[in-house]
Amino acid sequence: MRIAVVTQYYPPEPVPIPADVARGLAERGHDVRVLTGYPSYPAGRLAPGYRQRLRGRERERDGGVEVRRVPLVISHSLSAVGRLLSYASFAASSLAAGRFVRAADVVYVYATPMTAAIGPGWWSRTRGTPFVLHVQDLWPESVTGSSMLRGRALSRAVAAVLAPWLGWTYRSAAASIAVGPGMARLLVERGAPAERVVTVLNWSAAAWPAEAEPDPAGGRLDEPAGGRTGLHLVYAGNVGDAQDLETVVRAAALVRDLDGFRVSVVGSGVAEGRIHDLVRGLKATNVVLAGRVPRDLMHPIHRSADFELVPLKDLPIFRVTIPSKLQESLALGIPVITTVAGDVADLVTREGLGLASAPGDPVRLAEAFRAAYALPPAERRAMGARASAYSRAAMSRVAALDAIERVVTSAAGPGPWKTGPDSDSRTGRRRGRPRGRLEDR
Template sequence: MRILMVSQYYRPEGAHVVNELAETLAERGHEVVVLTGFPNYPAGVLFEGYRQSWRSVESDGAVTVRRVPLVTSHSSNPLGRILNYASFALSTLTASGLARRADVVYVYATQMTAALAPAIWRAFGGAPYVLHVQDLWPESITESGMLPPAVSKTVERSLSGWLRWTYQRAAATIAIAPTMLRTLRTRGVPRDRGHVVFNWGRRIADPTDPAAGGETGENEADGVGLDVMYAGTLGDLQDLDTAIHAAHLASDLEGFTLHIVGGGLAEPRLRRLAEELGTTNVRFHGLVPSDRMAAMYRRSHFQLVPLRDIEIFRGTIPSKFQASMSLGIPVVTTVAGDLTEIVRTNELGFAARPEDPASLARAFREAHAASAEQRSAFAERALDYYDKTMTRETSTARIEQILATAATEGTR
């Protein structure tokens, strides 16, 4: 197939799903072109070595990459974020020639605005398109805290009709969790065109190789006490305030530390909260180079996977869950809905209610009380679950088949 992939993010940005899908499809003999912006995520600053232009074409192995200009921004300023999303969507319209040559268009929908051009192309006889929905809209905008309530209502009303039109005309829509698919069906996705494909994890180290973690000068997790690690963005949606309060409630647990790795807009507030509580079992590590992350993972007994109590998150499976499973590390999660069900049903760790410090503190106590044998069993189940449901090979093969079926629409 001739596949055009539309994604606001692409290598060298760390959007591993679209990066690895493009690579895999090219390896399988397809002609792959990626239409993307100039790299600036997550800081909103253009990467060194890049200058924006209208005619930028480069090669990434067997993948052709066409870049279009956009407003670089990733701040808490809603105007900057909206301009960032909208400018990419409008810039992609200039690449209609790529769409005319494609058999199928794949849209990596972290922002649904990336679907604007593919939907318009299709309306005028262009190639069928497949949506790979990563975040539900409009809630990802209206419930992010960026917009005042009155503005959020206006944005929701203005986007809802366009989103339904886009879903209805897609040749297929891929959701990353069952609850997300059920929600998308209520918003226009035809029943026979909706699919669930779990995002795959990035196995950053061989879980069977004790030397893969690298040298850090600290001992790996040894079953003594409890080391829980959160690794990711420090933002409002992650609800790390609850995690810090819960850690404080569990401060009597011997050898218990909550490690927070990463950076973000909420970091100063979170550090102040820990200081005001006087908690001594929360440790901030800041941003850690990627080549040291395997070692960080190895020093933890459990990974913390939290999110706020928002309806759309019931159909969300954060990528840190797959990363943890790939290394055989069980989780403590506050993500209600699909993820809590997966963790409990498959015995992959412990689940607590979101935005409930007392509930999360109880989960920390259960994890602390787990014996070495129980933790080993958790690890074995985590690896088995990952290998059966969340590998790159399994998920990309399903997406390839969905694209092939969608491409037949263009030949009718």
């Protein structure tokens, strides 16, 4: 099939899923093109080696996939105007570059932000090209619940403006892929036909290099023969407002009496300065702020972790969100301590993958830290083994790509997911579609 992938984010940005989907579908014999923006996430500046062009075609090859980049306003700050301009500019640029994907049989949309679906929605309306939404962040909550918007009145106004368009987009999509059961329920409540909603858990490409693979008998390579004392917790990711690392720092300050207890925060973001100030103010000497570390240098840090931290603020949207840090930790066989209520807490508790604490409550999180500290090393290793086994069984790349391929090919072929003005009402097949490979247009 001829498949177009539309995503605002793509490597070298640290957003692996759209690239995994594009490359995976190409490996399976499909003709795949990617329409994306110039890389700037998460630094908020253009990646080295790139120069935005308002005209002309900036193309590259990514394995068996042709990638076309289009200009956009670069902004990853807390400015609502800057962030919304970034989202809107990519939507406009991708819409203007529609000729690049005109011959596609189906469009796969990596829907974060949801505005990436504006072009595919228009092409569905005018050309009858079906599109599949892979919903990673639920709107309008991702906008109204973020620190971009200040004040309830403004948040309500933005939600009221977005709601009709979101409902139309869900109804128009040939299929919607949710990243968890809670999100799937909400998509149906908001207009997506239930028979067109599929749940596919995200996956992680994380893996130990051969020289750093943990001993299958248990324990880490850097653990001394007599066993490691203390407890090392690692948070690796965006240091943003939503991650609520303030609660982590406050909880760590409450357990300063635990010998050998330490928290490593690896990453950067808009909340980095505030977290630095809080660490100093609370004299949380057991918290180390490591800053950003290149991904290829992260293995020694992960290898030293007893648990990985997966925190988020207590917002309704996060109760139906499964953050990528969870998949990566489980893929590496590292148990987690999470403050994400809803689907994540239920999963971690049910499967014995770590410990769950109430969001936004440093006292409860400190209790979880003490409980983890008191666990015998054998039980920590057992949690890690369960994490690895669950990742292989339920969050594997192969299983996810199998599911996504089924959804995308079903959306492009005749059947209940066929929509659009060019569809034959009796057969569901599109009329008058041009044939040929994507390269022909």
